[in-house]
Amino acid sequence: xxxxxxxxxxxxxxxxxxxxxxxxxxxxxxxxxxxxxxxxxxxxxxxxxxxxxxxxxxxxxxxxxxxxxxxxxxxxxxxxxxxxxxxxxxxxxxxxxxxxxxxxxxxxxxxxxxxxxxxxxxxxxxxxxxxxxxxxxxxxxxxxxxxxxxxxxxxxxxxxxxxxxxxxxxxxxxxxxxxxxxxxxxxxxxxxxxxxxxxxxxxxxxxxxxxxxxxxxxxxxxxxxxxxxxxxxxxxxxxxxxxxxxxxxxxxxxxxxxxxxxxxxxxxxxxxxxxxxxxxxxxxxxxxxxxxxxxxxxxxxxxxxxxxxxxxxxxxxxxxxxxxxxxxxxxxxxxxxxxxxxxxxxxxxxxx
Amino acid sequence: xxxxxxxxxxxxxxxxxxxxxxxxxxxxxxxxxxxxxxxxxxxxxxxxxxxxxxxxxxxxxxxxxxxxxxxxxxxxxxxxxxxxxxxxxxxxxxxxxxxxxxxxxxxxxxxxxxxxxxxxxxxxxxxxxxxxxxxxxxxxxxxxxxxxxxxxxxxxxxxxxxxxxxxxxxxxxxxxxxxxxxxxxxxxxxxxxxxxxxxxxxxxxxxxxxxxxxxxxxxxxxxxxxxxxxxxxxxxxxxxxxxxxxxxxxxxxxxxxxxxxxxxxxxxxxxxxxxxxxxxxxxxxxxxxxxxxxxxxxxxxxxxxxxxxxxxxxxxxxxxxxxxxxxxxxxxxxxxxxxxxxxxxxxxxxxxxxxxxxxxxxxxxxxxxxxxxxxxxxxxxxxxxxxxxxxxxxxxxxxxxxxxxxxxxxxxxxxxxxxxxxxxxxxxxxxxxxxxxxxxxxxxxxxxxxxxxxxxxxxxxxxxxxxxxxxxxxxxxxxxxxxxxxxxxxxxxxxxxxxxxxxxxxxxxxxxxxxxxxxxxxxxxxxxxxxxxxxxxxxxxxxxxxxxxxxxxxxxxxxxxxxxxx
Ligand SMILES: Nc1ncnc2c1ncn2[C@@H]1O[C@H](COP(=O)(O)OP(=O)(O)OP(=O)(O)O)[C@@H](O)[C@H]1O
Ligand SMILES: [Mg+2]
Numbered sequence: 001x002x003x004x005x006x007x008x009x010x011x012x013x014x015x016x017x018x019x020x021x022x023x024x025x026x027x028x029x030x031x032x033x034x035x036x037x038x039x040x041x042x043x044x045x046x047x048x049x050x051x052x053x054x055x056x057x058x059x060x061x062x063x064x065x066x067x068x069x070x071x072x073x074x075x076x077x078x079x080x081x082x083x084x085x086x087x088x089x090x091x092x093x094x095x096x097x098x099x100x101x102x103x104x105x106x107x108x109x110x111x112x113x114x115x116x117x118x119x120x121x122x123x124x125x126x127x128x129x130x131x132x133x134x135x136x137x138x139x140x141x142x143x144x145x146x147x148x149x150x151x152x153x154x155x156x157x158x159x160x161x162x163x164x165x166x167x168x169x170x171x172x173x174x175x176x177x178x179x180x181x182x183x184x185x186x187x188x189x190x191x192x193x194x195x196x197x198x199x200x201x202x203x204x205x206x207x208x209x210x211x212x213x214x215x216x217x218x219x220x221x222x223x224x225x226x227x228x229x230x231x232x233x234x235x236x237x238x239x240x241x242x243x244x245x246x247x248x249x250x251x252x253x254x255x256x257x258x259x260x261x262x263x264x265x266x267x268x269x270x271x272x273x274x275x276x277x278x279x280x281x282x283x284x285x286x287x288x289x290x291x292x293x294x295x296x297x298x299x300x301x302x303x304x305x306x307x308x309x310x311x312x313x314x315x316x317x318x319x320x321x322x323x324x325x326x327x328x329x330x331x332x333x334x335x336x337x338x339x340x341x342x343x344x345x346x347x348x349x350x351x352x
Numbered sequence: 353x354x355x356x357x358x359x360x361x362x363x364x365x366x367x368x369x370x371x372x373x374x375x376x377x378x379x380x381x382x383x384x385x386x387x388x389x390x391x392x393x394x395x396x397x398x399x400x401x402x403x404x405x406x407x408x409x410x411x412x413x414x415x416x417x418x419x420x421x422x423x424x425x426x427x428x429x430x431x432x433x434x435x436x437x438x439x440x441x442x443x444x445x446x447x448x449x450x451x452x453x454x455x456x457x458x459x460x461x462x463x464x465x466x467x468x469x470x471x472x473x474x475x476x477x478x479x480x481x482x483x484x485x486x487x488x489x490x491x492x493x494x495x496x497x498x499x500x501x502x503x504x505x506x507x508x509x510x511x512x513x514x515x516x517x518x519x520x521x522x523x524x525x526x527x528x529x530x531x532x533x534x535x536x537x538x539x540x541x542x543x544x545x546x547x548x549x550x551x552x553x554x555x556x557x558x559x560x561x562x563x564x565x566x567x568x569x570x571x572x573x574x575x576x577x578x579x580x581x582x583x584x585x586x587x588x589x590x591x592x593x594x595x596x597x598x599x600x601x602x603x604x605x606x607x608x609x610x611x612x613x614x615x616x617x618x619x620x621x622x623x624x625x626x627x628x629x630x631x632x633x634x635x636x637x638x639x640x641x642x643x644x645x646x647x648x649x650x651x652x653x654x655x656x657x658x659x660x661x662x663x664x665x666x667x668x669x670x671x672x673x674x675x676x677x678x679x680x681x682x683x684x685x686x687x688x689x690x691x692x693x694x695x696x697x698x699x700x701x702x703x704x705x706x707x708x709x710x711x712x713x714x715x716x717x718x719x720x721x722x723x724x725x726x727x728x729x730x731x732x733x734x735x736x737x738x739x740x741x742x743x744x745x746x747x748x749x750x751x752x753x754x755x756x757x758x759x760x761x762x763x764x765x766x767x768x769x770x771x772x773x774x775x776x777x778x779x780x781x782x783x784x785x786x787x788x789x790x791x792x793x794x795x796x797x798x799x800x801x802x803x804x805x806x807x808x809x810x811x812x813x814x815x816x817x818x819x820x821x822x823x824x825x826x827x828x829x830x831x832x833x834x835x836x837x838x839x840x841x842x843x844x845x846x847x848x849x850x851x852x853x854x855x856x857x858x859x860x861x862x863x864x865x866x867x868x869x870x871x872x873x874x875x876x877x878x879x880x881x882x883x884x885x886x887x888x889x890x891x892x893x894x895x896x897x898x899x900x901x902x903x904x905x906x907x908x909x910x911x912x913x914x915x916x917x918x
Contacts, residue, residue, distance in 0.1 A: 059808050061363060078366055079811040080820075086812040092805035096827045105823075106813035157813065 004071075005193040006033040006056060006161055011065030013051050025051040027217040028065070033161075038187055038194040042204040043214035044240065049197040050165050052214070056195060057163055058082050070160055080109075085154030085192075089166040091146045093138040099125070099149050100134040106157035124156040125149075127186065144175045151183065155190065162187065164196040168203065180207050201241045205229070213237050229281070231349055238279045238351065245280045245320050246351070257350075260316030261296055264343050268350050277351040282323040284347025287311060290338040298338045315341055364736045369818030374736055377727055381745045384785045388760035389748070395763050396607040411608045417592065421612060424572055424588040427503070428616070431510045431571035432564040438511065438664065439518020439563055440556070445661045446519075447527045449654040462665035465672060466513045468893065470846045470885045471576030472866050474509040476878055477671035478581065480678055480685070501583030509577045512668060514570045518563035525559035565624045572616055573753030575849035576863070580870055589613045590755040590849065597853065603763060610756040617753055672886075679879035694880035698865075702881065705865040710888075712779050712861070713844035720784040721837030724791020725829055729821065731792070732799040733807065749782075750789035754849025757786055762853040776859050782850050787843040791836015798832045799825075831900050838896045845885050 008031040017023045026048040033039045041049040054060045056067060058079035066075045074082050093102050100121055107117045125131055128148040138146060147167060154162060167183070168176045184207050187194050198204050204211050205225040212222045213236075221233040232238035235246055249259040251270045256263050259278060270276055290297070300319065301312040309327040313320040320341070324330070333339055364371050397403055411417050442463055446456060466474060481488045483500040575590040582588060589609060597606035678684040682691050698706065730736075731743045749757050765778050806828070810820040826833070848863040855864050862881050869878035 057808070057812055059811075076362060076366065078363075078816070079808070080814045080816050082812075083814075084812050086809065088805045088809060090803060090805060092803065092809040094806060094809075094824055105810065105815075109814045109819060109823075153809075153813070163812075 002034040002036060004032045005035045005037070005069065006031070006195065007068045008032075008052075008056070009066045009068075011052075011055060011062040011067060013048075013055060013060060014063050024048075024217045026055070026062075029214075029217075029219055030065075031212060031219065031222075033193055033195060035193055036191045037209045038184070038196060038207060040196045040198060040204040040208040040211045041214055042198060042201060042211050042240075045199060047214040048217040049199070049214055053163050053165055053195060053197050056161070057084050057086050083160040085157070085159040085162045087147075087150050087154050087162070087164045087167045089169055091138075091150040091170075093146055093149055093153075095138055097138075098134065099130065099136045099138070099141070102138065102149055103153045103156050105153060110157065120156055121152075124152045128152045128182070143171050144179060147171065147179060148182075151186070155186070155192070160193070162192045162194045164194065166198055167196075168198075169200075176203065177206075183207065205241075213240065215240075230347070232279060232351070235277065235279075235351060238349075243282050243321055243323075245278075245282065245285075245318075247278045247280060247318055247320075249276050249278045249350075250274070251276060259343075260318055262315075262341065262343075264348065265345055266348050266350070270350065279349040279351055280320075280343055281347050282310070282321040283308075283325055284344045285320060285322045286342040286344065287313065287322055287324065287333060288340045288342070289333065290340045297341050299333050299335050302332065302335055304332075313339060313341065361737060367817050369816055369821070370734060370736070373726060373730060373818075374734075374738075374742075377723075377730060377742065377746075378738075380723070380785075381742065384781050385745055385748050388757070388764035391764035392607050392611070392756065392760035395604055396611050399604075408608050408611075411605065411612065416587065417589075417609065417612070420587040420589050420592045420609075423503075423582075423586055424590075424613070425616060427507060427510070427578075427586075427588060428568045428571040430507050431514060432568035434507070434511045435515040435567040435571075436518045436522075436560055436563045438515040439520075439522050439567075440560070441657065442515070442519040442661055442664075443522035443526050445657040446523055449657050451658065455658075459661055459665055462668045463516045463519050465668060467516045468842055468846070468886070468889050469513075470863055470866060470882050471513075471574075471848055472580055472863075472870060472878065473675055473882045473886070474513050474671060475505075475577055475580040476678070476870070476875065476882065477674045478505050478509050479875070480674050481671075501581055501585070503582075503586050506578050506581040506586060506588075509581055510571050510574055512664075512671075513577065514567050514574075517566050517570060521563040521566060522556065522559045525556055562624065565620050569617060569620045572613065572620070573755070573849065575753075575755055575852070576867070579867065590753060593755050593759065594852065597759065597762070603759075606759050607763060610753070610759045613753050614756060617751070617756075621751055675879050675882055678875060679883045682876070684875060684879075694876035695884075697877045698880045698884060702862075702865055702877065705860050705862050705881075706884070708776075708859050709845060709862045712776060712783070712859070713841050715776070716780045716783045716844050717837045717841045719780070720788045720840030721791055721833045723784055724788040724836035724840075725795050725826065725833045727788070728792040728795025728832065729799065729825060729829070732796040733804070733825075734817075746792060747789050749786045754786070754847065754851075757782065758850035758853035761850070775856075779851050779854050779859060779861070782854060783840055783844045783847070786850060787840045787847075788836055790839040791832060794832035794835045795829050798829050802828050834896050834899055838893060841892055842889050845889050 008029055010028045010030050011026060012024060012028055013026040014022045015025050029048075029052055031039075031052075041052060043049050051060060055062050056069075058074065058077060058081075062075065066073055068074060069082060069084075094105065097105070103121045103124060104117050107120060112120075121134070122131075125134065128151055130145060130148055130152065133141070133145065133149075138149070141149065147170075150167070164183070168179050171179060180203055183196075196204075196207060208225060210222065210224060211228055212219045213228065214220065215236050221228060221237045223231070228237060228241050232241065232244075238244045238246060247259050249257040249264075251268055251272055251274045252258045252263065253272065255265060255267050257266045257268065257276065257278065258264070266278075268276070287299075297313050297315040297320075299311055300314050303310040304327075308323045308325045309332065311320075311322040311324065311333065313322055364374065396408065397405065399406070442459060445451065446459060451459070479500050481500075482505065573590065575594065578586070578588045578591050579594070582591060589612060593606045593609040593613070596602045596609055674684075679694050680690055680692075681688045682693065727742070727746050731739060731746075761778060761782055802825075806824055807820050810824045811817070815823060846863065848861070848867065851861055852864055852867070855861055862885055866878045866881045869875070869881070
């Protein structure tokens, strides 16, 4: 295992709220980010992602807990002494400085000599594909270009860690995908420890080595995209990451759970007769035409989306979301048609 | 909460540049705001035997002082009401009468001229017009034995001088009331007059209140106009306090009188904060409609409005023309042959005053500009214990009538440990701490438009707070810097109420020389001095405006306007 680069130890931050009084924006968050890892803080708006990130950067000071970077306690160290590169949601380019001077800023502050600055800035602008933009002013650039300048500015002075706060949220959908790939490629190339904040689960899954999901100021689950998707720890995580069905079930034996009258093979340590919640992803359900009119389930709605076909299926008291990705191989199912429902056991997960 | 405080302190302590800046500002505020004020209070309320209300009570029962107090209030009330009405007239005309740009520029220029003039210009012009040898009273109407002194002339001069404040306050408010709203009421069948009464005026009410209070305070504190025009029959508090000190050398009496002036001044300040400050001015706006002539004002009413404004503007222009002519003739009214003599006088005998004033303005200008930007930055951007207190204390000298500030400085800095009277420093300091608050406010307003993340970006890139301020913040708030510096310069050229107590044999001011000329009835040189000041101020303001335009920074325009608002 790589050494730990950023360590948060039970940090909390409270803010004064005009109505509610003091409220926790971040509560007892502990987190370890490994050297060279890209960790994403993911969560809905207001859950405390930015506040956590800003405490790592030193823009906010935690009310409790400690932060260390590279093994040094930096809890009370000012941001300019932490060696962090920060990329802001609004880019925060200095409007009175050219692209070159924006990128050179950190190097000038360090007092590097002119030749070294010129080389370093030239190289990094080349790296982000803005070789010919040195003389431009920030307001002459597109959003994507501005973002790349901001990125170049943050990495040029070789900080120990790189922090991103929703860097792509002002870009259009297509550019977002392109930019996140660029960011990921650059991060891997220079192997820099990175914390990335976003509320977009797809972006998080695409870019991260590891994701920490936050809810109301706390980290509710940490893991790879794969773990979060298939083994969510709570209904919140299950619903926040991807589309999901959450079905009531009852344990009928050590190896079987009953859902809406269907018996499903599923090993669980729960006691017999206990009710549980099952998480089933839409693409892990297989539908088939039921023989005759006897099926317990029928199609309520069908939506053809090109790469897949989405169905809504009435099953007992529940409505299932089902995605058929192999739809090109089968005839479509019609609304009202009775169907058989088959859950893939590897896609089933018992909550709690 | 205690925990929060320690956190802030630790942050401040870890940041030497910030700590230094905060300490420096506090030392300056203590020395130049709180220390003089404390001395003034001590002088007024303490004698050898300790605390006493004796002088205050004696002053209150003095019938002369009672009259001065009443006169001050009456004058301020009338000036407040009339000035607000006049300002409203101009504002309504500017936003609703559908004037062409040229006419608007003319009205603006005429309305703003008095704000950048030395304090006596209107007074001089009134004497030239309505005095015993006045152009209007004597030459045109053939009257003799008229007196240009007293309530009416003081009131008229102050109204003309200060109504632009009301204009500047009311115009944006009226402009923000969507004409469509009025038109909608119109299309619903209301008569125009009814709409005006029931829609336009009620929406502008908070603006009226604010304008009135501003004018009230300005008139209350005005020293120059009553000194020239009020005469013996109409004493007011600032002039009484001045005479008490310069005539009778009664520092205690002057201190007490100036403190009596403080009562209505503070009342106005509190009223404004509590009542006006909290309301949002404009309650309803849609998408602002096009700026064409609004049908909500009848054509004949528009014509009337424009005619009234042009008449007022014409009076102002006439006054300034009179001033110019008077500076170029031998003796206005008596001998109207052309001469450069008065200009010769002011550039020979008057040269020390001109030189001193320019030196003082030149020293105060950059210092005041920098001080305003620094304090504005600390208040708007940094979190440190005592921030609100700093904001409040920094505004004190600005909010107080000049007479109080002047007397307080005189008393405080006359003796050790900080003996400054007679020098240049005391005058410069007085201007900086009295007029930089405009720069502070402009800085705060500008910083509110500049995202904090710019400074955070700089700090994440390794720059300390001092370096961030220098490399990022300062260039971005340059417009506020220039606006603040401009105001300090203008006021250094034109103000008198506080600094008249601070001039000395070695350091004097143009405004003080004008006053002396007036009392010696040397009106020609007084007029020449006034013209000189107006020209210098105009050139500097034009220069600064050009810089602001070139900076093209956000809100440069607003900052430019705050020249005049201050
Ligand atoms: N300076 C502040 N003063 C008061 N409350 C604050 C401040 N900053 C953040 N908060 C509060 O703290 C909570 C967390 O804010 P934070 O900015 O960390 O959320 P976020 O997860 O980044 O949300 P978003 O996705 O909308 O950016 C919010 O409820 C917010 O209102
Ligand atoms: Mg955020």
